[in-house]
Amino acid sequence: MKLFSIVLLSLALVLESSVTTIPLVFLSLVSLMVIKKENWIFLYGFLFGALLDLFSFRTLGISSAFFVTFLFLILLYQRKFEIATNYFVLGACFIGSFSFLLLLGFNNLIIVESLVSALIGLLLFIMFKRFVELDLVSSKNL
Amino acid sequence: MPKRSSITYFFVILILASLILFILSKTGILNPITSPLRALFSPIESIVHGGMLQITGWDESSKIKLLKQENQSLVGRLIDQQKIVADNKALSDQFQAQNSRSSSLIPANIIGSPGFLPGISVPEVLTLDKGNKDGIKEGDAVVYKNNLIGKISNVSDFSSSVVLITNSSSLFTVKTLNTQGLGVIKGQGGGEMILDNVLLSDILEKGDFVLTKGDINASGQGFLPNLVVGEITSVSKNPSDLFQKAAIQSLVDFTKLDKVFVIGN
Numbered sequence: 001m002k003l004f005s006i007v008l009l010s011l012a013l014v015l016e017s018s019v020t021t022i023p024l025v026f027l028s029l030v031s032l033m034v035i036k037k038e039n040w041i042f043l044y045g046f047l048f049g050a051l052l053d054l055f056s057f058r059t060l061g062i063s064s065a066f067f068v069t070f071l072f073l074i075l076l077y078q079r080k081f082e083i084a085t086n087y088f089v090l091g092a093c094f095i096g097s098f099s100f101l102l103l104l105g106f107n108n109l110i111i112v113e114s115l116v117s118a119l120i121g122l123l124l125f126i127m128f129k130r131f132v133e134l135d136l137v138s139s140k141n142l
Numbered sequence: 143m144p145k146r147s148s149i150t151y152f153f154v155i156l157i158l159a160s161l162i163l164f165i166l167s168k169t170g171i172l173n174p175i176t177s178p179l180r181a182l183f184s185p186i187e188s189i190v191h192g193g194m195l196q197i198t199g200w201d202e203s204s205k206i207k208l209l210k211q212e213n214q215s216l217v218g219r220l221i222d223q224q225k226i227v228a229d230n231k232a233l234s235d236q237f238q239a240q241n242s243r244s245s246s247l248i249p250a251n252i253i254g255s256p257g258f259l260p261g262i263s264v265p266e267v268l269t270l271d272k273g274n275k276d277g278i279k280e281g282d283a284v285v286y287k288n289n290l291i292g293k294i295s296n297v298s299d300f301s302s303s304v305v306l307i308t309n310s311s312s313l314f315t316v317k318t319l320n321t322q323g324l325g326v327i328k329g330q331g332g333g334e335m336i337l338d339n340v341l342l343s344d345i346l347e348k349g350d351f352v353l354t355k356g357d358i359n360a361s362g363q364g365f366l367p368n369l370v371v372g373e374i375t376s377v378s379k380n381p382s383d384l385f386q387k388a389a390i391q392s393l394v395d396f397t398k399l400d401k402v403f404v405i406g407n
Contacts, residue, residue, distance in 0.1 A: 017256065018190045019190060019260040021257060054179060055183050056256070059167045059168055060164060060166070061164030061167060064160040068157055108330070109263075
């Protein structure tokens with residue numbers, strides 16, 4: 001799972017720094033955190049945030065701080081509510097993408113972009129969920 | 143599921159690390175490390191960007207591309223001719239002077255142009271494969287043929303980023319070609335610009351071209367005069383307002399660009 005996450009995050013990093021402003025790295029991190037709920041995702045958030053800033057010519061640390069804070073908030077929220085649901089992922093991705101784009105100074109079509117981001121986040125979440133289920137089944141069979 | 147204390151511990155450590163990274167990055171201490179890393183990543187970025195240009199440009203035949211290029215070149219010639227007709231020999235000399243600077247043009251490939259929908263949405267910034275080592279400095283103007291593209295905003299040793307003229311942070315003085323109206327271009331994001339702060343007494347005409355007025359500073363950075371910014375597509379004039387406005391459309395399709403030129407000092 002960790003290897004798969006690194007490959008996916010690297011792909012998102014390359015796409016986000018060269019062809020799109022959709023926060024793909026952030027969406028991948030949220031989906032991962034909602035499913036796995038583990039500490040190593042914080043570390044990925046920090047590292048990939050720093051790399052994203054580096055390749056996008058931004059001041060280092062901005063994306064890292066945002067990713068780590070948002071992932072922390074997700075874990076706090078899950079103490080009281082179920083977070084591994086489509087509605088939660090859709091909402092979290094929308095609010096997170098909107099805040100992230102606002103933080104980076106985008107102001108054109110930001111709501112539309114956040115909506116598209118939320119849908120992409122949901123697709124990633126469904127894909128991860130299926131991947132984890134398949135992983136569990138194959139490990140049981142072994 | 144990790145314990146709450148361990149989550150908080152992780153969070154605090156990483157937030158502090160981000161803060162340290164931010165401070166080090168702001169002070170420029172990390173530049174010797176970040177520049178080679180960006181240089182390492184450039185080829186990957188270039189391949190992805192090139193691939194995306196091919197995917198999004200598959201429906202545009204080479205004949206249409208050629209016609210577009212020819213059209214741009216004809217518009218450039220038309221502007222030059224109109225200038226020559228309208229002005230006297232002094233302006234012609236100025237034009238010659240501008241050409242003499244073309245020797246300091248630095249060609250650069252675009253290796254990144256992130257936009258909302260790749261190849262469709264107009265990007266806000268571009269990443270170039272040339273940097274400090276090639277003579278590019280912050281504030282240098284970026285052009286394509288006679289058209290103004292943007293300004294260098296960040297430079298590392300082997301790459302740089304350009305803020306497009308349509309970016310919402312873009313602001314510079316311009317004049318219209320036929321009527322010599324003066325105003326300020328304000329980027330609106332998403333490929334849109336408005337010409338603002340034009341006096342009501344000035345005349346703005348739909349179809350007139352907008353050129354840079356020239357704002358080179360003492361260190362030689364900024365925009366040269368008479369670079370093409372775009373064409374007026376609509377005029378908004380209200381007698382009760384202090385100024386009139388106009389919508390401007392650039393002659394360049396920013397989504398299809400793969401090479402630009404930086405005017406070095």
